[in-house]
Amino acid sequence: QVQLRESGPGLVKPSETLSLTCVVSGASISYGHYWAWVRQPPGKGLEWIGSINYGGTTYYTSSLESRVTISVDPSKNQFSLKLTSVTSADTAVYYCAKTISSSRGISDYWGQGTLVTVSS
Amino acid sequence: DIQMTQSPSTLSASVGDRVTITCRASQSIGLWMAWYQQKPGKAPKLLIQRASNLESGVPSTFSGSGSGTDFTLTISSLQPDDLATYYCQQYQTNSFTFGQGTKLEIK
Numbered sequence: 001q002v003q004l005r006e007s008g009p010g011l012v013k014p015s016e017t018l019s020l021t022c023v024v025s026g027a028s029i030s031y032g033h034y035w036a037w038v039r040q041p042p043g044k045g046l047e048w049i050g051s052i053n054y055g056g057t058t059y060y061t062s063s064l065e066s067r068v069t070i071s072v073d074p075s076k077n078q079f080s081l082k083l084t085s086v087t088s089a090d091t092a093v094y095y096c097a098k099t100i101s102s103s104r105g106i107s108d109y110w111g112q113g114t115l116v117t118v119s120s
Numbered sequence: 121d122i123q124m125t126q127s128p129s130t131l132s133a134s135v136g137d138r139v140t141i142t143c144r145a146s147q148s149i150g151l152w153m154a155w156y157q158q159k160p161g162k163a164p165k166l167l168i169q170r171a172s173n174l175e176s177g178v179p180s181t182f183s184g185s186g187s188g189t190d191f192t193l194t195i196s197s198l199q200p201d202d203l204a205t206y207y208c209q210q211y212q213t214n215s216f217t218f219g220q221g222t223k224l225e226i227k
Binding site for chain 1: 152207218220
């Protein structure tokens, strides 16, 4: 059974960098799927952030592309998200997820999500 | 980016009802549509991919249809466990945009 778990600070100050890591178990991150980040502001809908494969090929949503970096560490079976210059609009539950084999952005396994609040 | 418009935003129905949620894409996406169910406080669950392909373990009361720009998610007989918010997501392009969600309430 594939399991994903997000970790990172729950509170980030405005203008600083949000950093999260997703540890994958039950599947090798090198298998060939893409690995994605999706976020959800409190009480609002889902927003796809981006995805990466084991070789480091990335895809990002255009609205965040200038501030986001997704990286992968196959040796630790984990991938990470960095979002720079955060504001209160970046307050959200952040999910990491595994994508299906035929897509870089449709996800069949998800982490439980982690709430990141941007506040001074 | 492709915009996805779901309707209705909220839907109230009774157990046993047939329920339909629609999603319209701002341009043709072929069959590259997925549907998710998200229960309160939980991560989304993939229900359907490629417009009509039911994921393993998803009850057969769920079905998807459509192509091009217009898609529907149908629950043939609403059950109490179906209380959730439902999202569509396109994967024709690398923007992978979601619809704004349809909150399903049980009367």
